């Protein structure tokens with residue numbers, strides 16, 4: 138899909154624009170004075186094969202905090218706090234379209250019709266371990282959200298996920314589910330977690346990640362075209378160990394100080 142455009146930076150932006158174009162940059166760009174319009178072909182393809190939207194939440198404060206997280210000298214305490222702060226900020230966007238009901242209230246001055254988030258219930262499901270680091274921020278925003286847990290780790294050799302735990306709210310299938318995991322690398326862990334939720338009847342799921350590789354986004358979109366993806370950044374690629382480049386290293390180890 139990216140043929141004809143060798144510019145790495147543009148590929149990053151381009152990848153982030155693919156499905157739904159929910160990011161800041163618009164329009165085509167130039168290579169050596171020649172207009173590059175290859176993204177228009179993708180728009181046409183997407184009209185034929187509709188898929189989920191990738192929302193790149195690239196607010197300046199999120200970018201700033203993420204830069205500190207990426208630095209190798211940033212310690213676990215700061216890393217955790219920044220992840221919590223970014224999760225809260227991203228939460229604003231993820232919950233932007235929650236339906237509202239009108240309610241009658243009385244202010245000290247008079248009666249009025251005011252807004253209240255309607256009865257639709259929310260669940261946060263972190264993928265263990267690293268996804269836990271995004272729960273606090275979201276719960277600050279939505280304190281009544283229930284929390285389920287899915288335990289998955291990547292086999293170091295095959296890079297494929299192994300399930301070791303699953304505990305979800307009983308009524309999870311009636312809730313809007315936000316799956317959290319800071320890293321979307323090959324997409325294997327997220328895809329398996331989404332499949333587990335769907336097996337339990339969930340049909341309203343969003344995936345919230347901090348940093349994603351284009352490969353992971355493509356895989357989630359292919360296997361779960363109904364799940365919108367929210368990320369703070371789309372990086373360049375995966376390395377031979379399936380780590381995101383430039384990325385931020387092993388998110389779980391950095392959160393919990395295990396290395």
Ligand code: PRP
Nearest residue numbers: 265266267290291322323324325326389
């Ligand atoms: C990391 C990360 C994701 C997964 C991403 O977890 O938190 O869950 O890898 O990789 P993928 O997209 O290629 O599946 P890891 O397996 O290292 O487990 P941990 O959180 O317990 O450290």
Ligand code: URA
Nearest residue numbers: 322380381386387388
């Ligand atoms: N898991 C991580 O924690 N980081 C990566 O870059 C890839 C997978």
